[in-house]
Amino acid sequence: MLWAITLAFSAAALPSLLGPAGVELGEDSSAPQINLGLDLAGGSHLLLEADPEEVARQRLENMEEAVEVALENATPEIEFGDTSRSDGRLSFILDTPVDIDRARGVLEPLMMGEGLTREWDLSVIDGQRMVLTPTDTGTAVALNTAMEGAVEVVRRRIDLLGTKEPTIIRQGDTRIVVQVPGLQDPQALKEQLGQTAQLEFKLVDQQALPTNTLAGVANPGSQIFPYATGSNFEGQFEAVKRLGGIRGDSLTGAQAGIDQRNNENIVSIQFDQQGGQKFAQLSTENVGERFAIILDGEVISAPFFNEPILGGAAQISGNFTAESANQLAISLQSGALPVPLTVIEERTVGPDLGAESIRSGLIAMIIGSIAVVTLMVATYGRFGVYATVALVFNVLILLGAMAIGNFTLTLPGIAGFVLTVGAAVDANVLINERIREERKRGRKVITAVENGYKEASRAIYDANITNFIAGALLFWFGSGPIRGFAVVLVIGLVTSVFTALALTRMWVSGYLAANRPKDINI
Amino acid sequence: MKLLKLVPQDTNIKFLKFRAPFFIFSLLLMAASWALVATMGLNYGVDFAGGQQIRATFTETAEAPVVELRETISALENIEDPVVQRFGQPNEVSIRVKLPPEAEGNPEFANEMTNAIVTAIEAGHPDIRIDGVDSVSGKVSGEFRNDAVLALLAAMLMVALYIWIRFEWQFGVGALFALFHDVSVTLGMFALFQLEFSLQIIAAILAIIGYSLNDTIVVYDRVRENLKKYRKMPLPELLDLSVNETLARTVMTSLTLLVALVPLLIFGPSSLFGLVAAITAGLFIGTYSSVYLASPILIWLGVNSDSFVPQETDADRQEKKVLGQL
Numbered sequence: 001m002l003w004a005i006t007l008a009f010s011a012a013a014l015p016s017l018l019g020p021a022g023v024e025l026g027e028d029s030s031a032p033q034i035n036l037g038l039d040l041a042g043g044s045h046l047l048l049e050a051d052p053e054e055v056a057r058q059r060l061e062n063m064e065e066a067v068e069v070a071l072e073n074a075t076p077e078i079e080f081g082d083t084s085r086s087d088g089r090l091s092f093i094l095d096t097p098v099d100i101d102r103a104r105g106v107l108e109p110l111m112m113g114e115g116l117t118r119e120w121d122l123s124v125i126d127g128q129r130m131v132l133t134p135t136d137t138g139t140a141v142a143l144n145t146a147m148e149g150a151v152e153v154v155r156r157r158i159d160l161l162g163t164k165e166p167t168i169i170r171q172g173d174t175r176i177v178v179q180v181p182g183l184q185d186p187q188a189l190k191e192q193l194g195q196t197a198q199l200e201f202k203l204v205d206q207q208a209l210p211t212n213t214l215a216g217v218a219n220p221g222s223q224i225f226p227y228a229t230g231s232n233f234e235g236q237f238e239a240v241k242r243l244g245g246i247r248g249d250s251l252t253g254a255q256a257g258i259d260q261r262n263n264e265n266i267v268s269i270q271f272d273q274q275g276g277q278k279f280a281q282l283s284t285e286n287v288g289e290r291f292a293i294i295l296d297g298e299v300i301s302a303p304f305f306n307e308p309i310l311g312g313a314a315q316i317s318g319n320f321t322a323e324s325a326n327q328l329a330i331s332l333q334s335g336a337l338p339v340p341l342t343v344i345e346e347r348t349v350g351p352d353l354g355a356e357s358i359r360s361g362l363i364a365m366i367i368g369s370i371a372v373v374t375l376m377v378a379t380y381g382r383f384g385v386y387a388t389v390a391l392v393f394n395v396l397i398l399l400g401a402m403a404i405g406n407f408t409l410t411l412p413g414i415a416g417f418v419l420t421v422g423a424a425v426d427a428n429v430l431i432n433e434r435i436r437e438e439r440k441r442g443r444k445v446i447t448a449v450e451n452g453y454k455e456a457s458r459a460i461y462d463a464n465i466t467n468f469i470a471g472a473l474l475f476w477f478g479s480g481p482i483r484g485f486a487v488v489l490v491i492g493l494v495t496s497v498f499t500a501l502a503l504t505r506m507w508v509s510g511y512l513a514a515n516r517p518k519d520i521n522i
Numbered sequence: 523m524k525l526l527k528l529v530p531q532d533t534n535i536k537f538l539k540f541r542a543p544f545f546i547f548s549l550l551l552m553a554a555s556w557a558l559v560a561t562m563g564l565n566y567g568v569d570f571a572g573g574q575q576i577r578a579t580f581t582e583t584a585e586a587p588v589v590e591l592r593e594t595i596s597a598l599e600n601i602e603d604p605v606v607q608r609f610g611q612p613n614e615v616s617i618r619v620k621l622p623p624e625a626e627g628n629p630e631f632a633n634e635m636t637n638a639i640v641t642a643i644e645a646g647h648p649d650i651r652i653d654g655v656d657s658v659s660g661k662v663s664g665e666f667r668n669d670a671v672l673a674l675l676a677a678m679l680m681v682a683l684y685i686w687i688r689f690e691w692q693f694g695v696g697a698l699f700a701l702f703h704d705v706s707v708t709l710g711m712f713a714l715f716q717l718e719f720s721l722q723i724i725a726a727i728l729a730i731i732g733y734s735l736n737d738t739i740v741v742y743d744r745v746r747e748n749l750k751k752y753r754k755m756p757l758p759e760l761l762d763l764s765v766n767e768t769l770a771r772t773v774m775t776s777l778t779l780l781v782a783l784v785p786l787l788i789f790g791p792s793s794l795f796g797l798v799a800a801i802t803a804g805l806f807i808g809t810y811s812s813v814y815l816a817s818p819i820l821i822w823l824g825v826n827s828d829s830f831v832p833q834e835t836d837a838d839r840q841e842k843k844v845l846g847q848l
Contacts, residue, residue, distance in 0.1 A: 039793075047662065186655070187633050344659040346632070353577070353653040357791035364786040371781035378526040379774065412722055415786060415794050419729065419801065422782030426736065426775045433771040440531060459743035462688055466681040466739065467732040473680070474728045477673035482725045485797075489729065521525060 002502055006393050009495075012400030032403040037410030039481050040358055042351030043181035048154070048193060048341040050174045055146045055339050056139060060085050063120070063132060065243055066110055067092070074106050080130075090132040097128040107132075113141055143173065146338040151176055154341075156334035157192050176341065186348045196296045196340040197331035199248025199269075199316075201282070204290040204302055208239035228298035232319045238299045240292045246282060247336075250275030254332035256325040265320035267329050268313060276312025284308040293318065295328070296340075347480070354411075361414035369395075369421050376425055380432045381521045386507050387428035390499040394424050397495045398488070407491075410484025420492030426463075427500035430456040436522050445520050446512060453505055460501065464493050528777070529770040537765050538758050541818035548815055552703055555710020562713045567720035568618060568656050570670070572663035574632060575656040576617045576639060577609060577793075582649035586615040594642050595619070600635065607718075610792020614653075616718075621659070632657050670724045674705060677731055689742055692823035697738050699819055700811040704734045707807050708800060717796060726800035733779070733801075734808025737772055738816045744768050745820065757825065761817045776809055 015033045038045050064085065071078040079095035080103075094103055104122065107130070113119040119138025123131050134142075151170055158166045158180065167179040180189060205222040214237060218224050223242050227233040253270040271279055282291075283305045292302040293316050300318030320328070373391070376384035398420065402409065435452035443451065468490060475486035511517075568575040580586050588606050595604040601619050609616035617639065621632060636655055643650050658666075678701045686694030708727055712719050744764040752760060780802070787798045 049661075187636075190633060343632075343657075345662045346655065346657040348656075349654040350652060352651070353579075353793075357793065360789055360791050361786070361794070364788070364790040367785035367789065368782035371785070372778045375526075375774075375778055375781060379528065381525050411791060411793060412725060412797060415790070415797055415801075418782050418786045418790075418798075419779070422779035423733065423736075423775075425778050426771075429771050429774045429778070430740065433768075433774070436531070436770075437767070455747070459740045462685075462743065463736040463739045466684055466735045469680050469684060470677045470728050470732040470735070473673050473677045474725055477669050478721070478725065482721050485722075485725050489732075 002506055005498075006397060006503065009400035009404070010393060010396035012403050013396045013398075015403065032406060034399065034402045035406065035408040036354070036358075037408045037413070037481055037484050038179055038181060038347070039349050039411040040354040040409065040414075041181050042349050042354045043179065044186040044189060045345075045347040045480060046178040046180075046186075046190065046193065046343055047171075047345035048176045048178060049344045050143075050147060050150060050176075050339040050341055052139075052143050052174055055143050056088055056134065058339075059134065059139075059142050060088065060090055063090055063110070067107060067132070068243065070106050070110060071103065074102065078103050078106070088134065091129055093129050100124060100128065100130075103130060113138060117141070147174065147176070149335075149338040150341060153335050153337050154178060154193060157330060158189070160330045160334055161189060161192060163189075175344075182351060186346070190343055190346070192327065192330065193341060194343065195327070195331045196337045197328070197334075198296050198336040199251075199332060200245055200294040201248070201279070202240035202242075202245035202292050202294060203282075203286060204292055205239040205241050206289065213237050213239045225292065225294055225297060225299045228295065228300050228318065230319060230324070231298075231300055233299075238292050238302055240294070244282075245291075246275065246278050248275075248332065250278075251332055251335070254329045256320075256322070256329040259315070259317060264317050265322050265325040266315045266317045267320070267325050267332065268315045269332060271312045271314075273312070279312065279314065280308060280310045284310075357411050357414070361411070361418075365414070365418050365421065368418055372421055372425060376428070380428075382511070383428070383432050383435070383504075383508070383520075383522050386504045387425050387432070387500070389507070390428065390503045391421065391424055393503060394492070394495050394499040395421065397499065398492050401491050401495065402487070405491075407487045408484050409488075410481040412481050412485035413488045416485045416488030416492065420488060420496065424492065424496035424500060427456070427460045427496060428504060430460055431500075431504070432522060435520075439520070439522065445517055449508060449512065449520075453501070457501060460497065464497050468493050527770075529773050531770070533766045533769055534762075535766060535769070536762055537813055538762050538818055538821075541758075541814065541821070544814045545818060548703055548811070551710070552706045555706045555713070558710045558713040562716065564709070564713055564719040565716045567718045568658045568663070569721040570663050570667050570719065571620070572658050572660040573618060573620045574635060574658075575654075576636060577653040577655075578615055578617070578643070579611075579651045579653055580613045580615075580647060580649050581651050583613055583647065585612045587647070588615060590646070591615065591617065591643060594646065595639055598638050598642055601639075610795065614792060621657070666721060670721070673724065674727060674731075677728055678702065678705070681731070681735055685739070685742070689746060690825065692820055692825045693742050695823060696816045696819035697735060697742070700738055700808075700816040701731050701734060703811045703815055704730055704804060704807050708804055711803060712800075717799070720796065722794075722797040723800055726797045726804065729801050730804030730808055733805060734811060736775070737809050737812035740768050740771060741765055741812055741817060745817070745825075749825070757821050761820065765813055765817060772809060772812075776805055779805055 012032065064083065067090065071080055078099045080092045081095065083090070083092040094100060107122060111118060111120040111122050111132075117137050118135055119141060121133045121135055123133070125131060147170060151168055154176060155166070155168050158168065158178070163180050165181060167177070169177045171177050178193070205219060208219055208222060212218070213224055216224055216237075218239050221242055222239045224237050224239050227236050227238065248269070250272045251269050252272045255268050257266055257268055258264070259266045287305050287307060290302050290304050293300045300316060369391075373388045376387050378384070380387065395417070398417070431452050434456045435448050438448035438451045439445070471486050471490040471493065475483055475490060478486055586608060588608060592604060592606045595601055595606065595617065600622055603620070605618040607616050608614065619635065619639070621635070640650070640652060678698060681701070682694045682698035685697045705727055708730060712723065741764055744767055745761060748755070748760050748764050755763070783798055783802050783805070786794065787802060790798060
């Protein structure tokens with residue numbers, strides 16, 4: 001039984017040992033291997049965070065548009081005004097208080113989310129002002145949806161960059177961890193993920209006075225956006241109508257290209273059917289008018305609708321370089337991030353450093369192991385040899401357990417291995433010292449060995465359990481590399497108790513039963 | 523074959539004879555450590571201070587021009603007080619800069635800073651190779667600080683609680699005090715030598731807590747055993763006996779850990795130096811505290827042989843009386 005466990009785990013360690021040793025395992029080898037952490041394999045680790053308030057703001061904006069459409073489409077139309085969005089609430093005054101009940105009836109369906117959870121509270125103050133307040137559930141659902149969407153968009157963007165085996169995990173409510181092994185250019189990745197790529201088409205407010213726009217004063221129902229850095233009108237502003245535009249989240253494709261007429265870099269986009277229809281309608285109704293193409297709150301360009309655009313495709317030009325056009329195309333193609341993400345932690349390790357670390361760590365571990373083994377054999381003779389063999393199996397089982405559990409070996413994890421080698425023999429030291437004591441007190445060999453194991457195991461268990469507690473807390477606290485250290489320590493504790501107590505005991509009793517020695521050299 | 527005996531059997535060293543002076547020494551050491559942490563402060567790395575750290579190797583220069591680099595980088599716009607240190611090999615450096623407030627949540631700003639620094643260095647030293655970039659925002663570093671303090675406190679309290687349950691409350695208090703001593707002195711050393719204090723060092727301190735506790739538990743286990751065995755022996759004598767009986771094991775285990783760690787310290791990867799150095803120092807601190815702090819506290823807290831022998835309660839006595847009358 002003990003041998004079965006030992007051999008099974010040791011066998012699981014083999015692929016991880018043979019791989020680096022240069023033995024070809026074949027492409028289809030399905031044996032589990034230990035993952036190398038980014039600090040050993042090289043690569044980038046990014047921690048991205050979304051701003052929940054941005055999600056709430058967008059949600060409020062969407063609700064305003066939905067309310068407007070719903071009230072306008074009611075028969076007869078419900079007139080309202082003095083719309084305001086402050087303190088995270090949407091409020092407006094109905095022109096005639098009589099409409100209150102009808103407005104309620106129209107708006108009530110908008111207040112409910114999927115599965116009939118209430119996402120907004122609708123209340124009326126002073127008899128005619130309607131106030132829409134988002135519920136906690138609604139806000140949480142919206143954030144969760146936005147984050148799930150963001151993870152998908154991040155995944156698509158990284159795939160489009162052509163990187164291999166990225167890890168993209170949501171962490172907590174508002175964070176995403178991205179790990180990309182062996183990345184050559186982390187900055188391109190960061191720029192790609194930092195771009196929300198929220199594309200909007202809004203009609204330019206023709207009534208806006210240029211002086212007002214420059215001073216940041218917008219007409220009611222309009223808002224002012226700056227021109228993007230690097231665009232043709234950098235430093236200038238454009239006033240656009242707040243509502244009635246089109247969001248670019250309904251794209252089916254985006255490609256960078258070159259306009260044949262003037263050799264300008266452009267991005268051509270294709271809308272999905274619904275988006276195409278809306279775009280066709282907008283361009284038909286506003287021929288001759290200017291509209292602004294807004295990317296992440298900055299105007300790229302503001303061309304005229306020269307003719308109705310019916311094909312569901314459009315071109316964006318804005319003084320792009322080939323590179324920035326390509327980047328924008330990738331961002332648009334992967335969809336807009338439902339919420340802007342910022343990089344709050346970044347760790348990048350070059351591939352050379354990792355390889356050097358593994359080599360020097362391995363050398364140190366071999367020297368250390370030889371020293372430990374020499375010390376043990378010189379001090380405890382035959383019993384030291386048992387401890388040594390147990391130590392070898394301990395390392396093998398530890399490697400195997402890490403491979404099976406799909407754990408990651410990090411740089412501090414290497415230190416954890418060395419520590420485990422140094423500390424694992426402690427159990428055997430305790431046992432052997434106890435056997436020495438018992439022999440000195442004149443006990444017979446068998447009794448001395450039995451007492452040695454029995455009396456020592458109490459302290460061994462207590463010490464390992466407390467160590468386990470410290471290790472578990474480290475695992476809980478740590479992230480990335482530190483967690484790798486904790487994993488090795490904690491698994492190492494379990495395996496060392498197994499090998500040092502169970503395995504050596506089996507061998508020692510085997511030896512005693514076979515030879516029945518009158519005296520032992522310890 | 524003659525086997526090695528590092529510690530002769532039957533040692534009888536009066537460890538606890540000087541318990542009072544050693545205890546005062548330890549208290550002073552702890553006070554000095556905290557004073558150092560308060561006055562000199564810990565040399566927080568990017569993990570805890572936030573900011574950006576660039577690690578680089580000069581592939582064709584024997585020694586990294588640290589002073590020159592410091593000047594080059596200080597001359598750059600937006601950068602104040604860069605910390606340029608040798609890191610591991612003589613041709614490896616670590617460059618640490620604070621992120622200005624504008625950079626918070628603005629990846630492009632951090633990128634530009636990295637680029638500016640690298641470009642400035644490349645102008646004079648084309649052989650520079652960037653090995654890694656760590657950039658941690660103030661928000662994340664603040665969380666790391668909180669989590670680290672929480673993890674250390676939780677670890678100390680939980681293991682003390684475990685020892686209380688397995689032994690007696692006095693043992694729990696003794697172990698807790700010894701651990702607090704170990705953590706304090708380690709922090710004091712990091713303040714004194716201004717070694718970079720990073721997440722790895724928290725890992726090292728938690729490992730130190732583990733190994734210091736190993737020693738304490740081995741001694742305590744023997745104390746418990748001897749308390750049951752020698753009911754009449756005075757406590758100081760019994761503690762000395764217990765420490766002496768476990769001395770061979772303490773020396774041997776410390777030695778196996780030491781011979782495993784030292785090669786890692788010398789030949790191991792430079793980025794592990796802080797972690798391994800802290801654990802190695804902690805090995806000595808932990809062994810000392812088990813003998814000179816964890817044990818004598820048991821005397822002052824009034825441990826006696828009754829602690830592990832079920833006491834006769836009044837009810838028991840009453841019962842006996844009744845049974846006797848029958």
